[in-house]
Amino acid sequence: MTQQALAAPVADKTPRTARGQRTVRAILDAAAAEFGERGYHEGSIARIAQRAGVAIGSFYTWFDSKEAVFRALVADMSRQVREAVVPHILAAPDRLAGERAGLAAFLDFVRTHKALYRIIDESAFVAEDAYRAHYVSVAAGYASSLEQAFGKGVVSDGDWQVRAWAIMGMNVFLGLKFGVWDEGRPTAEIAAAAHALISDGLAPRR
Amino acid sequence: MTQQALAAPVADKTPRTARGQRTVRAILDAAAAEFGERGYHEGSIARIAQRAGVAIGSFYTWFDSKEAVFRALVADMSRQVREAVVPHILAAPDRLAGERAGLAAFLDFVRTHKALYRIIDESAFVAEDAYRAHYVSVAAGYASSLEQAFGKGVVSDGDWQVRAWAIMGMNVFLGLKFGVWDEGRPTAEIAAAAHALISDGLAPRR
DNA sequence: TACAGAGTTGAATACTGGTTCAGGTTTCAG
DNA sequence: CTGAAACCTGAACCAGTATTCAACTCTGTA
Numbered sequence: 001m002t003q004q005a006l007a008a009p010v011a012d013k014t015p016r017t018a019r020g021q022r023t024v025r026a027i028l029d030a031a032a033a034e035f036g037e038r039g040y041h042e043g044s045i046a047r048i049a050q051r052a053g054v055a056i057g058s059f060y061t062w063f064d065s066k067e068a069v070f071r072a073l074v075a076d077m078s079r080q081v082r083e084a085v086v087p088h089i090l091a092a093p094d095r096l097a098g099e100r101a102g103l104a105a106f107l108d109f110v111r112t113h114k115a116l117y118r119i120i121d122e123s124a125f126v127a128e129d130a131y132r133a134h135y136v137s138v139a140a141g142y143a144s145s146l147e148q149a150f151g152k153g154v155v156s157d158g159d160w161q162v163r164a165w166a167i168m169g170m171n172v173f174l175g176l177k178f179g180v181w182d183e184g185r186p187t188a189e190i191a192a193a194a195h196a197l198i199s200d201g202l203a204p205r206r
Numbered sequence: 207m208t209q210q211a212l213a214a215p216v217a218d219k220t221p222r223t224a225r226g227q228r229t230v231r232a233i234l235d236a237a238a239a240e241f242g243e244r245g246y247h248e249g250s251i252a253r254i255a256q257r258a259g260v261a262i263g264s265f266y267t268w269f270d271s272k273e274a275v276f277r278a279l280v281a282d283m284s285r286q287v288r289e290a291v292v293p294h295i296l297a298a299p300d301r302l303a304g305e306r307a308g309l310a311a312f313l314d315f316v317r318t319h320k321a322l323y324r325i326i327d328e329s330a331f332v333a334e335d336a337y338r339a340h341y342v343s344v345a346a347g348y349a350s351s352l353e354q355a356f357g358k359g360v361v362s363d364g365d366w367q368v369r370a371w372a373i374m375g376m377n378v379f380l381g382l383k384f385g386v387w388d389e390g391r392p393t394a395e396i397a398a399a400a401h402a403l404i405s406d407g408l409a410p411r412r
Numbered sequence: 413t414a415c416a417g418a419g420t421t422g423a424a425t426a427c428t429g430g431t432t433c434a435g436g437t438t439t440c441a442g
Numbered sequence: 443c444t445g446a447a448a449c450c451t452g453a454a455c456c457a458g459t460a461t462t463c464a465a466c467t468c469t470g471t472a
Contacts, residue, residue, distance in 0.1 A: 096409065124327065125328055146408070154410070155408040159399035159402075163408070165384075166376040170373075170375045172375055173374055174371055174375065177345075178371075190368055193364065194368055201406040202364070202404055203302065203361065204359060
């Protein structure tokens, strides 16, 4: 699941050998699967170790606690989502078109990474600060990117803070509904409808 | 906190006397406080009983399990939010103005009922079906109300499903950001900015 | 006043699962 | 080859806490 290099564990607990690195990766992947399926509280260290094919003791060689792996996972995931979505936004001709492409990419990501999506959501209760950090940083990115688009005349003037959080919330809920719960409709279709809403609003054309 | 009559406990566990009713109410209120502060998993039955001023045994007279109170709470809360918000929407001259009034009311509600807000959110992981039921029903209400507004010519035609979930997500995130995390700005201001976005979109006026 | 059903009590039970630790095994530089 | 550092092992420990239960108290009706 997590194919990438691992948000580093804690303190001096960094692997010094290739062997150690492999173990850490295996544990992170196992943890992602375990927490994704069972959730944080139902998920168990023993099962994570088993999935990873290592002993419980090895787990504690690399992570200080259950919460520690979880936090490492959130950071890792936060990065993955961004990496999956941002390029699509940047590749689009303008910010508004980017919003549409970004949402479609996000929905696709969610559909293929439901576990990760769930983990980030659950971090709100297990690691509030990590959760906040994730969304605050995403929102900041949104706000500045929107403001920049305003400079180019692509979007109207307005409250960047509110707009950023609003759009983010929209995307998250569309991800939940049409990514996790209901795969019955093509992601592009959802993205198009959402794009229309964000772009022109609900008011009838005057 | 919960001043209203209690989503009924389970099966035959309904109080037959005023005395019993008082106890159930006390337990529900205590549970709201406990879960609101510590979250579901950190919250303890012993502490709920203590807060309610009853013995642990009494708790089990009225609720089958920890999860049972939590579910009762979610239902109760779902109702409270609705009751706090819907009247404002209905009182407005039209659906779009209602959206604005509704959001302001929602933000006010969240600021004064943070525990409830947290409980509903956490239900996503403790009682997925209850969480789903809550949002699915809210979304359905949104969708039909929007469609009705379309009939009156107040909003443009579009994808009701997507619009409903999008707006709901918007509101939830604005509630998180400007209701729970950051009370620095007046709720009316947030609602106005959000209203502008929903109503006219981001595209510059043509 | 007396009895029955409704409510109450909280110590004891039962169990789960995170964390520790006292050794083994592997790896690799010298 | 060799020894020390890096890693691995998993049974045992332990703390926390949901749930049970057998006995007790209230309350209101006859």
